[in-house]
Amino acid sequence: MNNTENYEENALHSPLKRENIITLTNEEKELIRETLGAIHYDPEGGKEYIMEIRRAAYMCFPERLITALEEQKAGLHPHSYLYFENLPYEDVEGSPEESKGETGLDYKCTPLSENITVALGALSGEPYSIIFEGKEIVNNLVPSSHMKQTYTGNGYDVELSFHIENAAQKDGNLDKDTSPGALVLVGVRHDESCPKTRIADGRDALALLSDEDKETLRKADFRIKVPMRWRAAGAREMTDRVPILTGTDENPDIRVAFYPDMVLSVNERAQEAFEHLKQAVDAVSCWVDIAPGTGVMVNNRMTLHSRDRFEAHFDAQGKAERWIQRVFVKNSLQALAQFEQSGERVFDPSHPKISYAERIAQESRHESYGIG
Numbered sequence: 001m002n003n004t005e006n007y008e009e010n011a012l013h014s015p016l017k018r019e020n021i022i023t024l025t026n027e028e029k030e031l032i033r034e035t036l037g038a039i040h041y042d043p044e045g046g047k048e049y050i051m052e053i054r055r056a057a058y059m060c061f062p063e064r065l066i067t068a069l070e071e072q073k074a075g076l077h078p079h080s081y082l083y084f085e086n087l088p089y090e091d092v093e094g095s096p097e098e099s100k101g102e103t104g105l106d107y108k109c110t111p112l113s114e115n116i117t118v119a120l121g122a123l124s125g126e127p128y129s130i131i132f133e134g135k136e137i138v139n140n141l142v143p144s145s146h147m148k149q150t151y152t153g154n155g156y157d158v159e160l161s162f163h164i165e166n167a168a169q170k171d172g173n174l175d176k177d178t179s180p181g182a183l184v185l186v187g188v189r190h191d192e193s194c195p196k197t198r199i200a201d202g203r204d205a206l207a208l209l210s211d212e213d214k215e216t217l218r219k220a221d222f223r224i225k226v227p228m229r230w231r232a233a234g235a236r237e238m239t240d241r242v243p244i245l246t247g248t249d250e251n252p253d254i255r256v257a258f259y260p261d262m263v264l265s266v267n268e269r270a271q272e273a274f275e276h277l278k279q280a281v282d283a284v285s286c287w288v289d290i291a292p293g294t295g296v297m298v299n300n301r302m303t304l305h306s307r308d309r310f311e312a313h314f315d316a317q318g319k320a321e322r323w324i325q326r327v328f329v330k331n332s333l334q335a336l337a338q339f340e341q342s343g344e345r346v347f348d349p350s351h352p353k354i355s356y357a358e359r360i361a362q363e364s365r366h367e368s369y370g371i372g
């Protein structure tokens, strides 16, 4: 089951599942460059912009790419991940530091990578951003020396262990699932230390577990911590007791994060099953180095991802050599409509639209369901 057995030095990825790789021809690549490179980027993700990107992407993406993205959206037989090769990319000079109010377009001539990122999201669902992750619909993941120890896309001096993005939010603030259904990551600039993004298909991991372990993971015997930035914005510190695993073994929904102290198992058996899942996830994982020309879509319902600790390099101007762009995707943005928007598709959970009284009422309803 271990996909890392045929490890190839200097390759951009360890052996991935063939059916999950989409390689563009040079002709397809140039058509996408020409079409998407010419569209004006709207960092707020306005209606007209998303519609224009969709129209253009349906015109310039090859049919097999459209089919794969549509399948992800339908969710009946979803891929665990899709890996894109030979995407068009542009020359960049530097990388943006959001703390200085910089944007990606300060360092390159066209919004090609932003538009590709949004297009991959818009054909597989509804792309969006959470304001803690960046002020634009497309987030810039760039190493930052003052955040190097953080478990975020800007950290690099700590390993960001396997996790489902916003795992706790599957339980939801106010009973709504505000976690992404998928993440799209596109390479913009490449660090010579080749930091690896690891991916693990939850279905392969579950196949290694005993029925007893799976049964335990299906019990509401776990509490999952809400990410720090959501907590600071007023969200609860952790979920009530929830299962890690729901859905079927073939089409599961997993909520877990293996970086320190994120999951509290309420008894020994639960802790044992949690440890077994962790081992199984490691055993089935593969990796990609998200460099310019490549991208990956991770199915956040069933696929865990991680990023190795790495040595970040900075150019003579002090700009990070690693730069990945990301967008979150959901089938519907309705659950996020409870938050104020900073722009059409950038949501701010620190500003819920409903009143404090309503919020308390909803939370106590939640507790009376016996979950707490």
Ligand SMILES: [Fe+2]
Residues within 6 Å of the ligand: 163, 164, 165, 305
């Ligand atoms: Fe993540």
